[in-house]
Amino acid sequence: MQTTASGKRPWTFYVLALIFTLFVIFLYGPMTVIYILSFQGPEGGLTFPMRGVSTQWFHELVEPGRSGDIAGSFQRSMLLAAVASVLTVLICISAGLGFRRRFPGAGFVFYLVVASLVMPGIFVGLGISLGFQLMGLETDWRISGLGAQLTWTLPFGLLVMFAVIGRFNRSFEEAARDLGATAWQRTREVTLPILLPGIIGVALFGFTLSYDEFARTVLTAGTENTLPLEIWAMTTNVTSPALFAVGTVTTIISFVVIGAALGSIALIQRRRGRNVASH
Amino acid sequence: MKLSPALISWLQVGPLALILIVFFGLPVLVVVAASFFDYDHMTVIPTFILDNYQDLFSSDVTLRLYLSSLKFAAIVWVITLLIGFFVSYFLVFHIDSLLIKIGLFLLCSVPFWTSNIIRMISWIPFLGRNGIFNQMLQDAHITSQPLEFLLFSDFAVVVAYVHLFTLFMVVPIFNSMARIDTRLIEAAKDAGASRFAIMREIVLPLSKSGIALGTIFVVTQVMGDFFVVKVMSGGQSASVVSALSNQIQQLEYPPAAASAVILVIVVVLMVAAILRIVDVRKELAS
Secondary structure: OOOOOOOOOOHHHHHHHHHHHHHHHHHHHHHHHHHHHOOEOOOOOOOOOOOOEOOHHHHHHHOOOOOOOHHHHHHHHHHHHHHHHHHHHHHHHHHHHHOOOOOOOHHHHHHHHHHHHHOOHHHHHHHHHHHHHHOOOOOOHHHHHHHHHHHHHHHHHHHHHHHHHHOOOOHHHHHHHHOOOOHHHHHHHHHHHHHHHHHHHHHHHHHHHHHOOOOOOOOOOOOOOOHHHHHHHHHHHOOOOHHHHHHHHHHHHHHHHHHHHHHHHHHHHHHHHHHHHHO | OOOOHHHHHHHHHHHHHHHHHHHHHHHHHHHHHHOOOEEOOOOEEOOOOOHHHHHHHHOHHHHHHHHHHHHHHHHHHHHHHHHHHHHHHHHHHHOOOHHHHHHHHHHHHHHHHOOHHHHHHOOHHHHOOOOHHHHHHHHOOOOOOOOOOOOOOHHHHHHHHHHHHHHHHHHHHHHHHHOOOHHHHHHHHHOOOOHHHHHHHHHHHHOHHHHHHHHHHHHHHHHHOOHHHHHHOOOOOOOHHHHHHHHHHOOOHHHHHHHHHHHHHHHHHHHHHHHHHOOOHHHHHO
């Protein structure tokens, strides 16, 4: 419908294309600038002009004591994100399948999910840290931090799971049942492989939302910082391009994770397309 | 032995429910309880007092903070709604190839999966006094000296919010627009409707649930934010949560808890109002 009878695109196409292009520039422009500025020369500052090109600010990140504990917080964040991602996948697959039936209490759990999604993060963090304090426990990123992040990754994962399951054709399962497959066989050999691309999407959300989480983690991480908390501390006391260098590094990690997830989804879809075509 | 279907569902949903009850439900109750507690310099004293709420309601600061947060929420809502609507409209109705459509959609979504703090910081070299934007304006002889209001101002706060949260608007609106039956639009066109009439009479009403979902996301994110306001306003503006986080830093937990409770009531009322206007369950159920 985007072409008129004469085959020409309507003027609205060009206006909207312009809006879209400006939006993409708005999204990526400033980010690109800090990636460039992170290679600022040793004499350079927080903005242009570039005074030479160097990797000095990246070296500064790994030198202990120069800009906080970047290396340690990076390791903690990667581990935390990996664990959060695995847990989010397992729990959301299970819950997504469970929600396909009506059961007493379904409404309550669903409202819990929605409430957890819209609740200001700091509220959750404050509640967890106060709760730990009242029970005489120390907050720690491995327990309270992970729990706080799950209240953010699980609702997102479940919504993605709902979207994926909504498009799932149940007649595949019924066919498997008619052929004598047990419930476990049906799940493992029919349902999960079909849902796999969506499951990778859930894993992607679990990882990136945890890796970048700030508002819920700030009060629950305990004495050791995660990477976003370390970056937050840097914004107040580091005024060198090292701040941009950490941005470049963490964005590269994100891009690698996103690329791996989207790439494997595309691969699965292509293989499927080929299989369907060859049958 | 055969398990009943309801029991199987509960076993499947159980882990999710358990984690959300332990790390979300109970902490919310703790905050509500703590909002009635007393405190001194070191500890929280479990008791029942209403002082925290009385202090909150008797201070003009509270009203100012809410007005400031609501002002940001309103401005950001309008901007993200316009961008979200037109970007989705372009992707859904003007791009024919599914592959290009998915590609452009991903192009918009990728930043969402990267760090919010870094994306916010990336505006600093852009908007600063000697930043790129000011240099561009001066090079083009539009201004003769750097504009001071760009960074560390309400303007910078709004720019950062729009940058961070527009995607929350694009995704749900895109979803509901993509589900509109194109035959409806063909029929309207055959009946002589103009482009604008189609947009107003068909596309807009049918994307209402997406708009409502996006609105809920954007408004709750802005109302719950504190780090954008803190960094981008350079400490000149405040929001409800930035004030709250200051109280937490000073270990004044009970007043912070009372302020958090009121904030959540306000946010819940706003969400409820949106849900009353638009029924979004259609959107979630399908």
